[in-house]
Amino acid sequence: MQLRKIVTKLGPAYIKVGQALSTRPDLLPVIFIEELSTLQDQLPPFPNSLAFQFIEEELNASPYDLYAEISPQPVAAASLGQVYKGKLKTGETVAIKVQRPDLEENIALDIYILRGLAGWAERNIPRVKSDLVGIMDEFGERIFEELDYSLEGRNAEKFARLYGHLPDIYVPKIYWDFTHERVLTMEWIEGTKLTNMQAIAAQGIDARHLVEMGVQCSLRQLLEHGFFHADPHPGNLLATKDGKLAYLDFGMMSQVKPYQRYGLIEAVVHLVNRDFSGLAQDYIKLDFLTPDTDLTPIIPALADVFNGALGATVAELNFKSITDKLSNLMYEYPFRVPAYYALIIRSLVTLEGIAINVDPNFKVLSKAYPYIAKRLLTDQAPQLRNSLQELLFKDGSFRWNRLENLLKNASDSQDYQLSQVLDQTVEFLFSPRGDFIREQLVEEIIKAVDLQGRKNWDDFTDIVRTNLGMGGRNHGAYRSPETPSSLDSIKRIWD
Known part of the structure; x- marks a missing residue:
């Protein structure tokens, strides 16, 4: 509690750093991670006079000339800015986000101080194994990207282009004539937070279905296109009146490279096979461990973590509990959590937390495996063909029951098409790869x-x-x- 209060008082940069550290089990013990994970990105609003001045400076006109209506007070305030509700002269209801004053200068100074502390810790604390200065540089780059609201608008449009076609997913429109670096105007979404179960049920909306749509959308973000929303907290996911899942706030986005996407799927295959030696090698491929790391003590440690949690199937894993156990392991051994993975964990743990609030028995991985099964059966990439072969063979014997289960799981995937699977399976069978x-x-x-x-x-x-x-x-x-x-x-x- 005391740590959280101190970080909040220090200001926006420290709040963001605290939130980032809450996803870094290689840097902090679990007790600190749990405390920092409760940090709320909320601060008191700044004066309207400054906000309206920024709107005029950025858009070259008074807000009263630009908008038909604008709320007299902000409807929300966070570490980087605050939001007003307004209406365009053409009738559309909009959200107007305005950046806090003097933010660039203050954050630049804070990052400079934190970078110096990171360098000191690297030199003087033997337990620190990660590149703290590199982490701080990446964090600084990311937070300055968040300060460019034009970039956030482009992120929103890219997100809509890649995922807006998915069933029951909605992405708000950006109004570019009213958007600049420090002011963002986007479609106002009337909706209910997914954590407000009573209000959602009263509207006759199936919250569990929306959570499942969120999981399916996240899978495509992480494993298909690699462009993902890194901050899906309850305030950024709304149930709309017509039963869609709306995404908000596209300031914090991240990218998963192709080799990382395939590596994550390969890791799931090794987990299914309980091949912990292969899983340890995956951690090297995915940049968690250096190639010269001695895996001898790590392989049995991974076995202890997963064998105790796996039960009958991987689908039954509770993502949060396994993440907590891995956090302890990563703090004890020379793991370095890559920035992209820290954001993935934050995204999935948050999503599972929302899901468990909806249904205490909800398992993210049980909803994810059908999609992974479909990818293994239909993706042409050599890495996944090798993974398919690993999954289907054991000790020289072909496991037809595994192929049967894969096909069954694939048929449960949201975008499963029998004709596509059959066509690609026949093509695969009669190719050298098959x-x-x-x-x-x-x-x-x-x-x-x-x-x-x-x-x-x-x-x-x-x-x-x-x-x-x-x-x-x-x-x-x-x-x-x-x-x-x-x-x-x-x-x-x-x-």
């Missing part, structure tokens, strides 16, 4: 034909023996096993 499945399929069919032939011969000899009065069954003849064969899985897959 050799490993094709060979197994042919082998299983030959086994099945041989099995059926011997069974038919067995039945025929039984009939002959009975008709000739030889009595009894031919115990020397081949008997098909009573246990289900791989053919059963193949039949179910085909059906």
Whole structure:
């Protein structure tokens, strides 16, 4: 509590740094992370006279000339700015965000001080293994991006272009004639916070469905396009009156590079297989560990963390609990949490927190796995073909039940199209990349034909023996096993 109060009093830069540190288990013990994660990005509003002065400076006209209406007081105030409700002369209701005064100078000074402290900590605290100065530089770059409201507007439009077509996802419109570096005018969204369950239920809206849409949208952000909303707290996710999930505030966005996207999917495959050696290698590929890291103590530590939490399936994992356990491990071993991953964790933990408020039994990973299954079956990337092969083979044996489960999970994916999966599966089977499945399929069919032939011969000899009065069954003849064969899985897959 005391730490949170001190950070809040220090001002905007320290609030943002505190929020960023709450996602860095490689830098702080869990007790501090939990305290900092409750930091609220809220400050008292600054005077209207200054806000209206900024609007006039940025847009070259008085707010009373620009807008048909503007609220007499801000409707919300945060560390970087405050928001007014207004109306354009063309009739549209809008949100007008105005930046705080002297923000660039104050934040630049704060970042300079924090960067110096980071350098001192690197030199004098042996436990610090991460590049604190580099982290602070990245943080400084990110916060200055947030100060450019024109960039936020472009982010919103890019987000709408990539994800606005998804079912029940809504992104507000930007009004560029009323937007500049320190003033942003966007469509006003009438909605209810996802955490306000009673109000949502009273409107007849299915909050669980909206949370599931949020999970599906996040998966496409993280694993498909790589452009993701890094600050999806309850205030930035609203249930609209027509039952859509509206995203707000596009100041904090981040990018996941292609190799990182594939690496995250590969890590899920290794988790499914309980291949903790492979998972440790994934942490190197994803820049958590340096290539020269001794993995000998880390592999069993990963096994302890995940085996205790996995239960029957990966889908049953509680994301927050596993993140907490990993936080302890990352603090003990030489992990460096990449900036992109820290933002992913913040995003997913926040989303799961909202989801659990809606449904205490909600599991983010159980909703995510169908999408991952679809990607494994349809994505042409060599990395994912290798992951598919790893998932389907064990000790030289092909696991048809895994393929069956993958297809079943893929069919539960939001954008599953049977024709697409069939077309791409057939193309894959008859390409060099599909050799490993094709060979197994042919082998299983030959086994099945041989099995059926011997069974038919067995039945025929039984009939002959009975008709000739030889009595009894031919115990020397081949008997098909009573246990289900791989053919059963193949039949179910085909059906």
